[in-house]
Amino acid sequence: MNHSSQAFITAASGGQPPNYERIKEEYEVAEMGAPHGSASVRTTVINMPREVSVPDHVVWSLFNTLFMNFCCLGFIAYAYSVKSRDRKMVGDVVGAQAYASTAKCLNISSLIFSILMVIICIIIFSTTSVVVFQSFAQRTPHSGF
Known part of the structure; x- marks a missing residue:
């Protein structure tokens, strides 16, 4: 310089x-x-999110439909999840949130009832097998080896 x-x-x-x-x-x-x-x-640039993320619980509903479908609650939850996804695609965020909330409640109910049914079936199976085993043990004479 x-x-x-x-x-x-x-x-x-x-x-x-x-x-x-x-x-x-x-x-x-x-x-x-x-x-x-x-x-x-x-x-100044402010980045605003274009879309509010609304969970639609489709995967959870599909799992409950296939594996834990107590009184068809999983299938109904799946229907509400699909409706929630459709509303989200249209741009109706409030409607999507309402359907997603209903699907979530139905999924929770289906999961709880299905787990209770599995526990009740295990209890019934174990008590009946103990009773059957005891009845066979009383009928057969013990051979003295």
Whole structure:
């Protein structure tokens, strides 16, 4: 740098070193086509989510339909889940949330009732097998080896 350019920089900035970020912003504004002498315009960009995420519980409903379909609650939950997905595709967020909430309640009910039925079946099976085993043990005579 020669002496004449240093004098220009110190005179223009009031004796302070140049602000390189400001120079970079002016370069970008000039690149976009704004006039060279215009003041830089600051903008604020706020990214808004375009779509509110509404869970539709389709996978859970399908699992309950295939494996734990107590009184067809899993199938009904699947129907509500599909309706929730359809409403979400149309853009009706409130309707999608209502159908998703109903599907969730039906899935929880189906899961609880199915687990209770499995526990009751295990209890009945174990008690009947103990009774059957005891009755066979009483009928057969013990042979003395």
